[in-house]
Amino acid sequence: MAVERIGVVGLGAMGAGIAQVAVEAGFDVVGREVTAELGEAAAGRIVHFLTRKVEKGQRTEDERDAAVARLATTTELDALADCDLVIEAIVEELDAKRELFAQLERLCRPDAILATNTSALSVTEIAAATSSPERVVGMHYFNPAPLMPLVEVVRAELSSDEAVATALDVVERMGKVAVPCHDTPGFVVNRVLIPLLNDCVRVIDEARVTPESLDAAMTNGAGWPMGPCTLLDLVGIDVHVHASEALYEKLREPRMAAPPRLVAMRNAGLLGRKSGRGFYAYD
Ligand SMILES: NC(=O)c1ccc[n+]([C@@H]2O[C@H](COP(=O)([O-])OP(=O)(O)OC[C@H]3O[C@@H](n4cnc5c(N)ncnc54)[C@H](O)[C@@H]3O)[C@@H](O)[C@H]2O)c1
Numbered sequence: 001m002a003v004e005r006i007g008v009v010g011l012g013a014m015g016a017g018i019a020q021v022a023v024e025a026g027f028d029v030v031g032r033e034v035t036a037e038l039g040e041a042a043a044g045r046i047v048h049f050l051t052r053k054v055e056k057g058q059r060t061e062d063e064r065d066a067a068v069a070r071l072a073t074t075t076e077l078d079a080l081a082d083c084d085l086v087i088e089a090i091v092e093e094l095d096a097k098r099e100l101f102a103q104l105e106r107l108c109r110p111d112a113i114l115a116t117n118t119s120a121l122s123v124t125e126i127a128a129a130t131s132s133p134e135r136v137v138g139m140h141y142f143n144p145a146p147l148m149p150l151v152e153v154v155r156a157e158l159s160s161d162e163a164v165a166t167a168l169d170v171v172e173r174m175g176k177v178a179v180p181c182h183d184t185p186g187f188v189v190n191r192v193l194i195p196l197l198n199d200c201v202r203v204i205d206e207a208r209v210t211p212e213s214l215d216a217a218m219t220n221g222a223g224w225p226m227g228p229c230t231l232l233d234l235v236g237i238d239v240h241v242h243a244s245e246a247l248y249e250k251l252r253e254p255r256m257a258a259p260p261r262l263v264a265m266r267n268a269g270l271l272g273r274k275s276g277r278g279f280y281a282y283d
Contacts, residue, residue, distance in 0.1 A: 001084060001111060001113070001162070001166050002084075002169075003027065003084040003085045003113070003166060003169070003170050003173075004027065004028060004084055005027065005028045005029075005030070005082060005083045005084050005085075006022050006027045006028070006029050006030075006083060006084070006085045006086070006087060006170070007029075007030050007031075007032065007079075007080035007083035007085070007086035007087070007108075008022070008029060008030075008031045008032070008086075008087050008089060009031075009032045009077075009080070009086060009087070009088045009089065009090055009100060009104075010032070010033070010088065010089040010090035010091070011031045011032075011033045011038065011039060011042030011043075011073065011089075012042075012089065012090075013143060013144075014089040014117055014141060014143060014145060015031065015042070015087075015089035015090075015117075016031075016042040016045055016046055017141065017143070017144050017145030017146050018087055018089060018117065018141055018145050019031045019042070019046060019071060020046045020049060020050070020067075020145070020146050021141075021145055021146055021174050021176070022174065023046070023067040023068070023070040023071045024050070024067050024146075024174075025173055025174040025175060026070070026173075027070065027170075027173075027174075028070050028072075029070060029071050029072070030072045030073070030074055030079050030080055030083065031043075031071065031072070031073045031074070032073070032074050032075065032076070032077055032079065032080060033073060033074075033075060034075065035075060036073075036075055039073030039074065039075065040073065042073065043071060043073050046068070046071060047064075047068055049146065050064040050067055050068065051064060077103060077104070077107060078107055080104070080107065080108065081107050081108060081109070082109070083108065083112055084109075084111075084112055084113070085112065085113045085114075085115060085166065085167075085170060086104055086108060086112060086113075086114050086115065087115045087116075087117060087139055088100060088101070088104075088114070088115065088116045088117060088118075089117040092118060092119060092120065092121065092242065092246075094121050094122075094125060094126070097116060097118065097121065097126045097129075098125070098126055098128075098129035099129070101114060101116075101126055101127070101129045101130050101136065102129045102130060104130075105130040105131065105132055110132065110135075111135075112135065113135050113136075113137065113163050113166050113167060114127075114130070114135055114136045114137075115136070115137050115138065115139040115167060116136070116137075116138055116139070117138075117139060117140060117141055118138060118140070119140065119190060119243055119246075120185065120186065120190065120242075120243050120246035120247060121246070122156075122183060122185075123136065123137065123138040123154050123156040123159075123183045124156040124157045124158070124183050126156075127156045127157075127158060127159070133156065133157075133158040133159070134158050134159060134160040134163060135159075135160065135163050136156060136158075136159060136163070137153060137154060137155065137156065137159045137163050137164055137167045138152065138153065138154025138155075138156065138183065138187070139151055139152075139153060139154070139167050139170075139171070140152040140153075140154060140187055141176075142189070143235070149176055149177045150176065150177050150179060150189065151171045151174075151176045151177070151178050151179075152178075152179050152180075152181055152187045152188055152189065153167045153168050153171060153178050153179070153180045153181070154180075154181055154182070154183050154187055155180065155181070155182050155183060156183045157183065164180065168180060185246075185247050185250040185251055186243075186247050190243060190247070191247070194240070194243055194244055194247055194256060195247075195253065195255035195256055196228075197228050197231065197232060197240065198244060198255055198256070198257070198258060198259055198262070199255060200214060200218065200228035200229075201228070201229075201232070201259045201261055201262055202259050204261065205259075205261065211227075211229035211279040211280070212229075214227065214228060214229060215227020215228065215229050215230055229278075229279035229280070230279070230280070232262075232272060232278065232279065233272030233273050233278035233279050233280055233282075234272065234273055235272070236271050236272050236273075236274055237262055237265045237266050237270060237271045237272050237278055238266050238271050240258070240262065241258040241262050241263055241266045244256055244257060244258035244262075245257075245258060265278065
């Protein structure tokens with residue numbers, strides 16, 4: 001199916017970024033938030049980022065205006081009824097996502113594809129809340145979606161070839177890099193990155209190095225573009241601990257469990273850039 005109209009449910013950090021990428025690529029987008037204020041705030045952020053692109057000479061004013069005109073926000077889920085594809089980016093809670101997918105199945109056309117942006121939940125379990133799991137896939141964008149090229153296109157147990165092919169086509173039309181994979185905990189990137197970052201944090205205590213030294217070691221000795229502590233501050237300590245806990249629950253591998261140092265930081269509100277303090281302090 002040639003997708004023209006995309007619904008995005010949840011316009012938080014990820015949903016607003018996905019909506020921006022979609023309108024920039026020429027899709028019509030209707031974004032659903034729980035309140036009009038949250039929807040308007042998300043639309044305002046998208047206009048702001050597109051305007052920054054105009055200022056940097058990456059877009060013309062006409063292109064920005066055309067992209068903004070393709071975006072609508074709503075609080076009514078029914079407004080997504082005529083979408084060809086709906087991408088869900090609400091809170092990372094299985095029950096909330098299952099309830100939403102059951103609603104989406106009732107109101108969307110039978111041929112519409114339903115995608116979840118979940119990081120660590122099972123796409124198959126989300127799909128099982130519907131009676132048409134063949135049309136459900138994962139489309140896992142990375143944060144911030146407008147800047148990060150990768151989208152993991154996740155095939156759940158009962159996803160149809162057509163649903164996967166449609167998602168791959170949309171990702172390509174958005175100018176992103178698609179990596180198709182199966183529905184296993186952490187998919188590809190988080191399955192590798194989460195235990196690796198946890199190891200890095202354990203090394204701070206084992207080798208008695210500072211976060212600065214660890215970052216210097218990994219950038220200068222392993223060619224990482226950014227040190228692990230800098231990366232964790234960027235991702236958010238709370239987001240990383242939550243993902244670690246979800247992967248540990250599923251895989252029971254000790255390396256997946258968040259190190260006590262990170263749990264303590266999360267509990268103390270040292271969340272990284274978003275709270276102004278994590279491994280490092282930010283203005
Ligand atoms: N933040 C990341 O780094 C990241 C990366 C990849 C994937 N994800 C996944 O993306 C999803 C969203 O994460 P986020 O960081 O954008 O969260 P967020 O808290 O920034 O945004 C979630 C938004 O969804 C809204 N919402 C909740 N229930 C809703 C509903 N029923 N209908 C419409 N809107 C609803 C909330 O008001 C909120 O604005 C999660 O599943 C998360 O695991 C997050």
